[in-house]
Amino acid sequence: MANRKGRPFLEIFAxxxxxxxxxxxxxxxxxxxxxxxxxxxxFGSTMFYSTSVTSNTAYNVTSSALSTVLFxxxxxxxxxxxxGLGSDLEKGIVQTYLSYPLKRRSILSAKLLSALGVSLMLFxxxxxxxxxxxxxxxxxxxxxxxxxxxxxxxxxxxxxxxxILLVTLILRRGGSALVLGIVLYFVLEIIQNLITxxxxxxxxxxxxxxxxxxxxxxxxxxALARYYQFYGQTGIHVWVPTASGVIACIGAGYVIVASIFxxxxxxxSRRLSL
Amino acid sequence: xxxxxxxxxxxxxxxxxxxDGLSLTLKEGSVxxxxxxNGAGKTTTIKMILGLLRPDRGNLEIFGQDPWDNxxxxxxxxxxxxxxxxxxxxxxxxxxxxxxxxxxxxxxxxAEVLEMVNLxxxxxxxxxxxxxxxxxxxxxxxxLIHRPRLxxxxxxxxxxxxxxxxxxxxxxxxxxxxxxxTFLLSSHxxxxxxxxxxxxxxxxRGRVWASGRLTELYEKYAAGMxxxxxxxxxxxxxxxxxxxxxxxxxxxxxxxxxxxxxxxEEKLYGDAPKLAKKVNARILGIEAGSSSIEELxxxxxxxxxxxx
Numbered sequence: 001m002a003n004r005k006g007r008p009f010l011e012i013f014a015x016x017x018x019x020x021x022x023x024x025x026x027x028x029x030x031x032x033x034x035x036x037x038x039x040x041x042x043f044g045s046t047m048f049y050s051t052s053v054t055s056n057t058a059y060n061v062t063s064s065a066l067s068t069v070l071f072x073x074x075x076x077x078x079x080x081x082x083x084g085l086g087s088d089l090e091k092g093i094v095q096t097y098l099s100y101p102l103k104r105r106s107i108l109s110a111k112l113l114s115a116l117g118v119s120l121m122l123f124x125x126x127x128x129x130x131x132x133x134x135x136x137x138x139x140x141x142x143x144x145x146x147x148x149x150x151x152x153x154x155x156x157x158x159x160x161x162x163x164i165l166l167v168t169l170i171l172r173r174g175g176s177a178l179v180l181g182i183v184l185y186f187v188l189e190i191i192q193n194l195i196t197x198x199x200x201x202x203x204x205x206x207x208x209x210x211x212x213x214x215x216x217x218x219x220x221x222x223a224l225a226r227y228y229q230f231y232g233q234t235g236i237h238v239w240v241p242t243a244s245g246v247i248a249c250i251g252a253g254y255v256i257v258a259s260i261f262x263x264x265x266x267x268x269s270r271r272l273s274l
Numbered sequence: 275x276x277x278x279x280x281x282x283x284x285x286x287x288x289x290x291x292x293x294d295g296l297s298l299t300l301k302e303g304s305v306x307x308x309x310x311x312n313g314a315g316k317t318t319t320i321k322m323i324l325g326l327l328r329p330d331r332g333n334l335e336i337f338g339q340d341p342w343d344n345x346x347x348x349x350x351x352x353x354x355x356x357x358x359x360x361x362x363x364x365x366x367x368x369x370x371x372x373x374x375x376x377x378x379x380x381x382x383x384x385a386e387v388l389e390m391v392n393l394x395x396x397x398x399x400x401x402x403x404x405x406x407x408x409x410x411x412x413x414x415x416x417x418l419i420h421r422p423r424l425x426x427x428x429x430x431x432x433x434x435x436x437x438x439x440x441x442x443x444x445x446x447x448x449x450x451x452x453x454x455x456t457f458l459l460s461s462h463x464x465x466x467x468x469x470x471x472x473x474x475x476x477x478x479r480g481r482v483w484a485s486g487r488l489t490e491l492y493e494k495y496a497a498g499m500x501x502x503x504x505x506x507x508x509x510x511x512x513x514x515x516x517x518x519x520x521x522x523x524x525x526x527x528x529x530x531x532x533x534x535x536x537x538x539e540e541k542l543y544g545d546a547p548k549l550a551k552k553v554n555a556r557i558l559g560i561e562a563g564s565s566s567i568e569e570l571x572x573x574x575x576x577x578x579x580x581x582x
Binding site: 007008011012014015018019022091092093095096098099100101102103104269271273274 | 321324325326327328343345346348349351352353355357358359360361363364372373375376377378416417
């Protein structure tokens, strides 16, 4: 029996892909990503208010194109993790995969590559291509800012996806994990919206600043938004991060996300009983 | 060579001790039946052997290695789970061809195993469209696809009709004879096991109560057993129980099982017809010893309980 290295992984990945993106899932989400980008991208600032394209312009354009589409992307990822992996665990399909000659971590990697990796590629591919078609004069000169905006915005959905993954693995119930993830998403959204007025109301108190900084670790886009919102403005603002501060927040955010995924891998490799 | 060596395995789910000091050895080339009542610990034992559960205590080696997350030994084992599940939207042949590629087998092996279990007509059907019996057959084909050295099956005939069961048992016998495949079969259908097994391990309350080759176990537990087949078992058993040299009597719908000292066998052969005449029963046959795993299971479990 000639066992070709890497082949089992690719076959499990292909199976996961076929299940996660069964017709018309892929087509539907690609369509929604396209429509969402074209409909919600806002070029007002570029066309009417700016004489030259700055990083601020690029941030505003990218953020406007991202807003609704990011939520659709989250639905796709949560569905793939909670229902894809969750139902595989619940029904015993993972048990079947565990009779094949590949490591537990490879099975998780194959599932995640399909659930998260392919969704991410679809999302970024459609978004960046659409933005390029819509505003090449913004995207090309400020491509770094565009990527930074994506990096900052995606950290938060990935964090919740990681938490959903962990809960799915521990409970082995995709439905419960999905509900928990959605609740968590809305709770964090509400906190994000409440935290700025509270911090402003308490003015420059240390706890106000600290709460904004903590929120920026979990959602680095929060820090990036504050950076562009108040950049170059005079007056007193509660915690306006510097460029390096924003980068640090993005880095720290991804470290938190990576830690959750590492815990998930560790759990699958060492503890997951079926 | 021992393919499975389990020593003092323990596994609990919360406060429930599912496996309690289980020790088991499975020799290469054997067909071993794992028998026991519901909740005896059979499935938990099988899951530990397959590396799906980690034992709390004890030592377990499959092909000389720890089975937990061991992809090497998975290539040598074929598995049929009690409730088989596969990605439901895949077509049977297409899925098995993928499994062939996973194990490095030629794609043509997929059609071969489907034919082996008489599922060649369902090759283009989606897995979710298979009936329970067909799914079971598919699971068996799936387990045999890579020509494993050891096949572990948990209740593999539970959803099959009598004809399919019989042909499956023929497949097991053929694989055992021609390819020297070792089998560990857990089942509640004991007459089936007696057709294919050369060894059994009787599990109860998370422990192996008796294990070994069937012939040795019959000798150990069924010595001094006489089976009297009759049309009135309960009446005859009441009379036989009164005989002074009888140790134990049990009746079922087809007859009476009598435990005596072996030297009294001849006496019983003489007394049984007289007692049958007394209760107006017909004796349909008398035979010494036991030839069914069911009987052996009852004897072994009964003796162990008596000893506790």
